Amino acid sequence: MVTIRRGEPTATQSMIIIEELALQVGKAQACQAFNVSRSSFYRAGQPDKPALPRRRPARALSLQEEQEVLDLLHSPRFVDCAPIAVWAILLDEGRYYCSSRTMYRLLNVAGEVRERRDQLTHPNYAKPELLAQKPNEVWTWDITELRGPVKYQRYYLYVILDLFSRYVVGWMVADVQSHDLAEQLIDQCVEREGIVPGQLTIHSDRGATMLAKPLGLMLTDLGILKSHSRPYCSNDNPFIESHFRTLKYRPEFPDRFGSICDARQFCRTFFQWYQLQHRHSGLGWMTPHSVHHGQAKQVEHQRQEVLDAAYKKTPQRFVRKPPQAPQAPSAVWINPPCQKGESARAVEPTQPNPDIQAINPKSDSSELAAKKQGSHLTCKRFSQREQYPKTPLNDLQAEVNRPKPLFGLQLK
Numbered sequence: 001m002v003t004i005r006r007g008e009p010t011a012t013q014s015m016i017i018i019e020e021l022a023l024q025v026g027k028a029q030a031c032q033a034f035n036v037s038r039s040s041f042y043r044a045g046q047p048d049k050p051a052l053p054r055r056r057p058a059r060a061l062s063l064q065e066e067q068e069v070l071d072l073l074h075s076p077r078f079v080d081c082a083p084i085a086v087w088a089i090l091l092d093e094g095r096y097y098c099s100s101r102t103m104y105r106l107l108n109v110a111g112e113v114r115e116r117r118d119q120l121t122h123p124n125y126a127k128p129e130l131l132a133q134k135p136n137e138v139w140t141w142d143i144t145e146l147r148g149p150v151k152y153q154r155y156y157l158y159v160i161l162d163l164f165s166r167y168v169v170g171w172m173v174a175d176v177q178s179h180d181l182a183e184q185l186i187d188q189c190v191e192r193e194g195i196v197p198g199q200l201t202i203h204s205d206r207g208a209t210m211l212a213k214p215l216g217l218m219l220t221d222l223g224i225l226k227s228h229s230r231p232y233c234s235n236d237n238p239f240i241e242s243h244f245r246t247l248k249y250r251p252e253f254p255d256r257f258g259s260i261c262d263a264r265q266f267c268r269t270f271f272q273w274y275q276l277q278h279r280h281s282g283l284g285w286m287t288p289h290s291v292h293h294g295q296a297k298q299v300e301h302q303r304q305e306v307l308d309a310a311y312k313k314t315p316q317r318f319v320r321k322p323p324q325a326p327q328a329p330s331a332v333w334i335n336p337p338c339q340k341g342e343s344a345r346a347v348e349p350t351q352p353n354p355d356i357q358a359i360n361p362k363s364d365s366s367e368l369a370a371k372k373q374g375s376h377l378t379c380k381r382f383s384q385r386e387q388y389p390k391t392p393l394n395d396l397q398a399e400v401n402r403p404k405p406l407f408g409l410q411l412k
Helices: 011-025 027-033 038-045 063-074 083-092 100-109 179-193 213-221 238-248 260-276 288-292 296-313 367-371
Strands: 130-132 138-147 154-162 168-174 201-204 225-228 332-334
Touching (some): 011 027, 083 296, 130 138, 154 179, 213 225, 260 288
Parallel strands (some): 201 225
Antiparallel strands (some): 154 168
């Protein structure tokens, strides 16, 4: 006698019950009683067949070619580089072995692809809306700590990054955080890059150095618009934070620096590599130096010639379409103002108001208001330096009678 308990039985339990019931009423009636087809009942009683091995695709790399790619990735030159960076470097040198995805797949088979450190997830915050369509239009800067030789001793790295090209326009290592040093660094970078009033926006977080009144007055005198992140939201300044991650995830980055001179020497070597050799994922795997100085089209054309030659040689390895060289973006946003499912579009510039304009994201229709709509800004704009002569900071800081050391100011 078959006993059926309360509750809906699972598929395995149903097959067991049907098999017991079939001994009494037959298989056809037992399957009909449970609304199960007889083919499903017979199939469930058969043992599982082992899966057949996957056939090797005809367009796949040969075993010798796969080993050649692995040896290249294991070489001292590329052992600390990401496969997509290796692909870009070889492409610049006129060599093509396989796609970057194939490199990742070969490393995954060898058990060499994994996340090295634990990653944190952060909620989505409303960020300031900043748009850069060319170099020297938006700069973002911040200060990070470098651990010294003993506990509680810190050095401070000042970095100014161009948003469009990710090019480091200036950096400095000091043993204090000071708005005086930030003023000198920004002033020298503005002079060297040839910034004119009304051209540049500088974005930063709300640290004490960034909110200092003398620094704000200097930016106002230079005709530079100032933008700040929301309080306690480091994700409002994501590009500079990503740059610091690139710095501190380098294999040669030490746990501690022996002295401030040691920190400056390391940063000098790092920024030389970053500007001229680092293939940036946000720049179509080009170097910041190439994008900042207008060489992106030339690099893209040279890469496309190499890919066309590879496609002509082995077209069967490119199934969907001929390969296309990655391109540098034409516009870079911090929090693009788009709804879900819409793409960010460039804001058409309008004629700037020569008077001082307080940015009002709800009513102001100027170019700067369109770029910064939704951001928390406490800034004013000057369009002509002649109308607003530079205020001498010595008069404002008469009570501070101390020298302003450069602390080894280093500009690259």
